[in-house]
Amino acid sequence: MAFKQITSPHAHAAQNTTKVMQLVLWATLPGLAALCIQFGWGNLINVVLAVVTSVICEAAIIKLRKRPMAFYLRDYSAVVTAVLLGLALPPLAPWWVVVVGSMFSIIIAKQLYGGLGYNPFNPAMVGYVVLLISFPIQMTTWITPLALLPEGVSHPSLVESLGIVFSGYSPADGVTGATPLDSFKHSSGLVVDQIYQSDPLFSQAMFAGVGWEWVNLGFLAGGIVLLATGIFTWHGPVAMLAAIAVMSVIFWDGGSSQSPGSPLMHLFSGASMMGAFFILTDPVSSAVSNRGRLIYGALIGVLVYIIRAWGNYPDAVAFAVLLANFAAPFIDNYTLPRTYGHTDRRRATEREEDA
Amino acid sequence: MTKTWVTPGGVHPPENKHQSLTLPIGALPIPEKLLVPLNQHIGAPANACVKVGQKVLKGQRIADATGAVSVPMHAPTSGTISAIEDRPIAHSSGMSAPCIEITSDGKDSWIEHEGIADFEHSNPEVLTKIIADAGIAGMGGAGFPSAIKLSPGHTRPIDTLIVNATECEPYITADDSAIRERAAEIIEGIGILSHILGNPSNILIGIEDNKPEAIAALQPHVADSGISVVSFPTKYPSGGEKQLIYILTGKELPSGTLPADVGMVCINIGTTYAIKRAVVNGEPLISRVTTMTGNACGINRNYETLIGTPVSHMLAHSEFNEAACSRLVMGGPMMGFSLTSADVPVVKTTNCILAPTYSEIPEDEPAQACIRCGMCAEACPASLLPQQLFWYSQAEDHDRLEAHNLFDCIECGACSYVCPSNIPLVQHYRHSKGEILKAREEKVKSDHARGRFEFHQQRMEQAEKDKEAKRAARREAAEKAKASAATSTGEGSAADIIAAAQARAAAKKVSPEQQKAKFERSIAGAEMRVQMATEKLAEAAAEQSDEQKNILTAALDGAKQKLEQAQARLADHIEQHQELDSEQVK
Amino acid sequence: MSDVTASEVVKNGLWTNNPALVQLLGLCPLLAVTGSVVNALGLGIATLAVLVGSNTIVSLIRNHVSDAVRLPAFVIIIAAFVTCAELLMKAFTYDLYQILGIFIPLIVTNCAILGRAEAFASKNKVGLAALDGFMMGLGFLAVLVALGAIRELLGAGTLFADMHLLFGATASSWVLQPFGENYSFLIALLPPGAFLVTGFLIAIKNAIDAVNKRRADAQRIAPVKGAKRIRTTGHIS
Amino acid sequence: MILQSIRFNAIVLAVFALITAIILASTDSLTRDKIAESERKAAQRKLLEIIPIERHNNDLLMDVQPIPQRFWAQLGLKKGGDIHIARRDGLPIAAIVPALTPDGYSGNIAMIIGINFDGTIAGVRVTEHRETPGLGDKVDLAKSDWILDFDGKSLVNPEQDGWDVKKNGGAYDQFTGATITPRAVIHQIAETLDYFSQDSERLLAQAAVNLERTLESSDE
């Protein structure tokens, strides 16, 4: 009788990486649905296009590296990256924008580092930022939310949308417009109340910005599901949202014309919720320990606010995440938990003095 | 309800304990051949004190303890010693080690033995000696000789005795069933321990709340005995010594210390039973309760198993279906190690044999990349960062591993259990720990070698200098001789030649003092070698490696001979010179 | 060091020990001014000239300076050459000078130049030193131009734009525009693009080297293993 | 020992310094005029783009007047600046006014605006900006011809309301995806025209004075 030599433990929990990724995909559905309801078919097309490109790129690189393809593709991580990129891009962006972004995400930000688990930067955000910098026009053309469409105009149908994406018709008049953050940023000289009254994006909204609040609620709902299933811990998202809230309270400035906006607006506009629950929780590129993730999340929150309020970019989640990715390994070195039996936390760079 | 503390991390694998609890503890037929490994636990291996062919009785000592951390072995049944040789033993490596094979005579006749009924009046040292002689090693984990844990000489008095009845691993029910059936004896064992340790103020039996029957069985016996049975929520790995101490007392065992350093002793509940049997009944440790479980076996139950019973024997009596069995595990599914062969024997620490089917424990999936999800860190009871340990283990960055407290990992496997990427984390840690220890050892060795090399260089230099000096002296003498020859004779080649030859001879002839010094040096050298060889031999003897011992004995003899020779030569030399001197005097 | 041959010097400079791709020296100008071919060419030529000049002079004086002042002396020599180059560019290609800006004076601290002075010129004869300077400069120039071309093409969709800055008015028509008027991919022109393209160039070189090595390994007879062993214990009688 | 080392090394270095100094100083004296010439040309070029050499025959670089402090705010200037006057045969024909708008998408946009003394625009150039490449940077002539739209326009052509982007009902194009930059530029040009209408007479007077002064000094 001969048996295999296998290391303990022999039992394993049922969770596996593929399932984790699939769960993340399911959790994006409320957000995607909200996007589609508010802005038409655009994001769905983005997502599909990004997934196809990403999977092809991933497969090609794995092939080049002579690795077993099915095994690596099965982890669904490329799909998650693609879906998140697709959700972040403006609806009805030209097809080549989506393709270039996905290629950057998968090839440069992910596979050059060895694929899943090794990339120090969030691939989807790398793709997004590259696009934002390279194609500012396409990346700043947003669609008007459902509620604000002019009388008689509706979002393009699926077929029309496809036409716009693939052959570059421009959308009908009135269908494109600014995002709340954008709009807010450029209404200089007005006090906040005036902006709220004059801009329909705010005046017709419940609490943050028309359309956008629903999208953010969608991502919040998905995020809470993930939190509840233990895919990630609360530290990162909560720290980020708290940091944004605190910063916007500190600088609220009574709603003067210098005010960068209310906490509610910052929390429920742009990519705040998606960032908090889907982007900065990317386990691979974030800090590892819980304390580290608190710092990491807070750093992102602060950076998001700073760039939104005083920088060039109306929504800064992508930049903030990349900047924090950059700091993460450093944070990791100084946020080790206190191990059982030790009185102090150690630093990762500490050498054994008495050994 | 005593207060308990909650450890961080931990996991809740399916318990699967009911299967083996349907039947009471059973007994297996005595196997035809039993195999007692000399190396049953962490300490030094025991030294066989029987010969092949010798007849032994049940409970007769067949191997002596060697060195401090070691326990003796006893014959688990009566019979004949049929072999003393290397056999595969229960070890994760699957390697072989020396074992004593006993062919049972089927009579199972006990050697004469006698216990002490009123241990309260015995000297603790006497009791400890009994425990040591009974070969009792911890039955809950590492198999550390219990007598050492109990022996005095602790840095501080023991104020807490913790009895580990946690049995947090899935499947295993050895302790549970033992408590149900033998509660009285167990409590008596605890009484013995308490007596030996000078009646510590706290005696706690730690048990998980998934064993209500066992708790109920203990309750009547502990009433006003000063022992408290503390139950706490079920969570793996509450049974780890460090975790249990924290759960029961809220104190952490500082890294690198032993429970004794903080005034505690932690002992497995099965061990207390063995101690009772040893002290009160005079029986050495020759059997233990072992759970036989897993769906590849038709019968799941606990057996009172003789130490040395081959696992195959247990399987054979448990309706084992080899084809269905995905792996054979000694111990539980979390900490147990896989057996490569079913022929290995049960040892003192074997609390479970697990034979699962493929559907129970499938083959391991290939590991995916670590996505740094942190589930492992959430599960780690020691608050480590398993993903970082894994990362640095892959990078072979030993400094970082130590800075991340690799050596505080108790290898509980909770991290691997939850890892969604199926990474064999524990194996990585074990590998890295091994590598680090090896590197440390090699460092010591290489420092030693450097010292020896430097010494060698010095010696060679000295020798070279001596030689050079000698050569110079010779040259000088030759020249002098030449010069004198030239001046004195001037002509006559024959005379020249003779003179030169004489000069050479004179040069070559070392002064008697030099000669003597040389002999003395060689004696000193030889003495040093003898001494060195003797020391080595002593060490080797302690370590029990025969081969090395033979080599060294030979070497010692050689060195001794050389010493004698040198001495003899010196003596000769001195004699000669005395003669010479006397001649000269004459 | 004096046993290097001229052909080795050539190969070293251009490929094996390329200052930009292998030694990773002179990175700042390499990344900063390679937004277009013309910039790359301008700075590359200036660097080449300085390298040849400084290597020559350093080699000439190599036996006359003490260790203590060796470095500062070299630095002065290099700085003098750079200042000359700067003044000349200012006088004759003023627009290019404006574009390259601070990177002209910074040739002084281009580590590649001091590096060559230290590592090669101060140990070799004038002829070889000058050749080394030329080859290293050429290797550097080649990488600069390659980077410039790739980035210009990817980023702006043009090639050889603005060549009149360097070659006079006739060169304005050299520009190629393969992707049409409206093409632009800004990232390639911005700092991140510089790093990324350089990374890819290094990787390509690595890949080529790996292929060459595999080929060479297949042909070469393995060196005698352990051939260079010696006895640590001296002679044995 | 130390003194010797100090002296030796000092001398060696000094010799080096000496030689380099000579070389450099002579290179400098050789190239000095040429460099000055190049610098002048470069500085002139922008001005000449607005008021080509055919239209005037004075030295634009030299013929300057400071802007009175009360207009600084209107022109967006914090530290003031100089207005260049173009003349033909001594007669002032146009002024080149520096202006700056802080309302660009990313910070200040600096420009120079050439205005004929009849109130029409001779030309506008953006001299410094940090607008997004691909979006706002189209105000730069190097990127787009948009800035040439202003040539010949004046405060009355278009009317007051026309000085805005089309999106806001004005007469000028915005760029796809970028309204802020052009709007800022348009507004600032209008402001500058407004300033000019207030200050042109003083400028003319001052120009005459300056002319006299230069003539006098050249007479001496």
Add this chain to the structure above:
Amino acid sequence: MIDSIAQQPILAALIALVGLGILFGALLGYAAEKFKVEGDPIVEQIDELLPQTQCGQCGFPGCKPYAESIASGDAINKCPPGGQSTINAIASLLDVPAPELDAEHGEEADLKTVAYIREDECIGCTKCIQACPVDAILGAAKLMHTVIADECTGCDLCVEPCPVDCIDMLPVKEGLRQWHWPAPAKTADLIASDRAPHNDEGRAA
């Protein structure tokens, strides 16, 4: 004064540069004398990392000399007994990329070996004693020799001088104490085919 100098561009340049030159030269001259370079602690650190087998395969008489040579710029990939791990350690110490072992100096052995003398064949010529760099061989002229296994570094320098070829390099036997878990196989190497190993439920039947 300054003005008059400024009038003379060449003179000004001369004065400024020569002044700086003198100042600076003096400073350096002072520094050069004052702070002479002392012994190099890096040698000790490198020597600490070398395996101290003292086998001479690196081409130097012992590890220390090789350490000295590395400190003065020699390649770090010449020590086969240390193998890749030593190369990596030195590379990390010196902050340079780690090369592969130079095959001309030998290959890294998978197993550690020690010398073993077949004693009945030994003629007692003492050559091996002279060859051993760490004095790990015991014996006297005309008598059987033996190797103290614990002291032997496995350098195999004694093998070649032995006139009767009675020295073998035997692999050190790995006992239970030396054994430790090997590193798990890398996934990329594990899956030869595209299919993951199946869960063989069928075998249970």
Add this chain to the structure above:
Amino acid sequence: MQEFAIILVSSILINNYVLVQFLGLCPFMGVSNKLESAIGMSAATTFVLTLTAMASYIVDVFVLMPLGLIYLRTIAFILVIAAVVQFTKMFIEKTSPLLYRVLGVFLPLITTNCAVLGVALQNASKDLNFMQSSLYGFGAGAGFSLVLIFFSAMRERLAAADIPAPFEGAAIAMITAGLMSLAFMGFGGLV
């Protein structure tokens, strides 16, 4: 006060010397393999940068400008830098042997760090006052330190990554630096 803050923010983040202005890249690539050396290099560079910014201001304003020798800036500044480095070395060696052991090896490298000369030249061309020059120097050093230290922490992490063979080493470091500078573009327009 605000002006100082702006100078610091601008030189550390927005116009980061390494990632945006491309100065000091050689040490950035060369000394970022180990966190410990990166920290040492950072400290030494920041110190030297601040000191050079001050010293070159003095040389520029009190020697070169009055003498009309602007064209000698390069050569004069490089001499100043070498002197400052030498001085720092002596100073540290004398006052803190421990610090010297940590920083000593990095000091000579700084002479050829173009960030140092770059700061001196930029300050000179920007007509700053003494305080501003020193702050720019310090800010440049701090910015250099920030990215160098973070970068080395990241490179240490990459040591175990499964990077495709041609990209191992310098290539992936370049790419990482590229992605870092991509992130830094987010600071654009802050002041």
